[in-house]
Amino acid sequence: MTINTMAKGGWHRDQMSCFRKMEKVIVAMQDPDMGMKMRNQRLLITVIPHAMTGRDIIDWLMKKYNICEEESLHISGLLVKYGYIYPLKEPRSLVLRPDESPYRFQTPYFWTSTRWPASELDYAIYLAKKNIRKQGELMEYEKERYSVLHKRINHTWDFVVMQAREQLRASKQRRKADRIVLECQEQAYWLINRPPPGARNVLDMGLERPNNTARVTLNSEHYKNEIDTCKRALGRNRVKSSICLEGFMKYSEQYQNHDPIMQGCLPSNPWISDDSAHWTINLETVPTPTRLRVERWSFSFMELLNDEMGRREFMTYLEKEFSGENLAFWQACEDIKHGESSKIVEKVEEIYRNFLAPGAPRWVNIDSKTMDKTLLGIRHPHRFVMEDAQMHIYFLIKKDSYPRYLKSDLYKNMLAKGIVPQETKKSVFPFMRRQRHSSPSPAQVATQATEEGGNTKGAGQAGTNSAAGSNV
């Protein structure tokens, strides 16, 4: 991985853009005028200022950014997870509780973005301090890590212990409140950078991708291959951009009605309505296909061939014209191309017997040049031995039979008979028209909001219920 979002020290940090955003929120929260309302934390006789409750945080975010409670919970959860705010009660549980639980801001010195990567030396000093301060204060996993570190950086161990003692001495000079705050801050920092076993490491960045192109030696062999590849690439047929771009436009337009994300789908999208009717009426084989499906058969020959029902209908049509052997041949060739290698020889033989041999029962009309080439190839059958013949027949059907099929009564009847399902209205709000289109224009959203005015509470509840029901 190269470029972009470099943290201090030049280390690439994927999450940096997120940290910057979180820091902006934190800074806004600490604004003296518009920021959060601070409370005091009471610890027996010590009073520590600059604390806030989870509820306050949620409310402040909702007000400041004009978002709903769910989103506010999510964002504040992220702030806690990434160490910008830490809980004062139950410090090891890095979640944001929307109640009276107290939280405090992490000092920028310990921000995830500034002190990264956490150094082993610092961790050793931290654990040493904890150990010295009170015997038995280290947790099991911390004890294990402490001994591992002791082995690994043994050569600097004197320095570690000395630093730990020094820092402890300095902290004794501070006021009790400050000392407690600093201890909490440090603990929160290490909970994130060295999570206890079982807790997910949010700072994990995945694989180190080696950036060495030394894997491929750039020798003359390599360049000779490159030259061949380039020569081949140069010889490619190119079509004018304008025509290609036009092609994309037309495709998108043509398929827009067939794209459930863009246009919704009838009778309803099963993910939204939990009604799988749409899937039932669109199975591979149904007595009557939907109109949209039959329409797609006219978009391109491949659409027709890829749909099992379409192929069957087309075959019926071809049989009437006594040219069914063409499609059968094409299908048999496809079977060889995608089937098991061990069956290739027998399949090729069968094709020869049925379609290519003189006097074969389903003889296909291939031009003599292709026929000769194919017959020669059959002597040493392989997966693509029928390729040329198959292509010939494919284009024959595509240019001739396919367009006639689309004009035939058989197809037109299919289209007319095609089901256009009724849109099912969601039963929760029988009087409100549920839109199929999953992306209403902003104007529509605004008018809906005013319509819904009195029903918002009900909508919210219904929403959460269905979400709860679908969670695993």
Add this chain to the structure above:
Amino acid sequence: MAAEKAEIDALKKECDGLRTQIEAARKAVNDGNMSSAAGSATDVGRVQLKLRKSLKGHLAKIYSMHWSSDSRSMVSASQDGKLLVWDTHTGNKLVAVPLKSAWVMSVAFAPSGNLVASGGLDNMCTVYNIKAASPKTLRELDAHTGYLSCCRFLSDNEILTASGDTTCCLWDLETGKQKIIFTNHIGDCMSLALSNDENTFVSGACDSLAKLWDLREGTCKQTFSGHTSDINAIQFFPNGNAFVTGSDDCSCKMYDLRSDQEVITYQDASLNAGVTSLTLSNSGRLIFAGYDDFNCHIWDSLKGEKVGVLSGHDNRVSCTGVPADGMGVCTGSWDSFLKLWN
């Protein structure tokens, strides 16, 4: 030594010369531009997809997911060492496949629905039969010398893999042997996409190039440059004439196969996180790209504008997918959840 170097220099020069000629040929056919061609297209407006389901079950980062061709089941892989096959409609887990190696990076569903394949830092692609009473390992494809970044089935008999050893490989599942090795990239291959007709495929790699390959002949047909960093994701446009790439340089690009060049770049000054994954809606109009900024952004593929965002994940979006029937999008993330939107 000097003679060898002189030879290499001469060859390099020839290569560069050919590349310049290719660029010139591309420019010669470049008589249009996507934004103007798309001027007549109807506006998509602001696309707001709602979260419909959140699939919980994985215990660690989700690295990859793939829809089944029935558009209802889906398989996901997580570094907790499990593959989970889900029925996305009910949210139930259908099959759990325990992996020998937890460091999985890619997963694929066979079009028949009988097999799934996975691979990762173990350098192998393991194929499982999930229709058996309990998931059985069918094959262990072991020949790559680098991690497996992506795999895709052509059928129950053939599978294509992309690896960190810079090669892609076509395997025969009956024999478990390599049939064709595709070498030309000079950086780790990160992802691949099969064309509809299964005659060609495209691959994206850490050398910032996307390459088009002929599946039968095993040769590289064309190279597409333009990105300035690793290409992490690649998908075909549904009509098969173009493909879209997503890269660590924070942009996505669409390359057209017929005019042989890049047609549009999707980037935004406010987006400075790398693209990890991408997928397109059925009509090709919408591109759903997962970024390192924990969101999945939606692009209008024709107009090149950002038209929406799917946010709700607590960590990087590592994989996205639209099922064959186009009902919605699934996003999977390092926060261990899969979310379905439409």
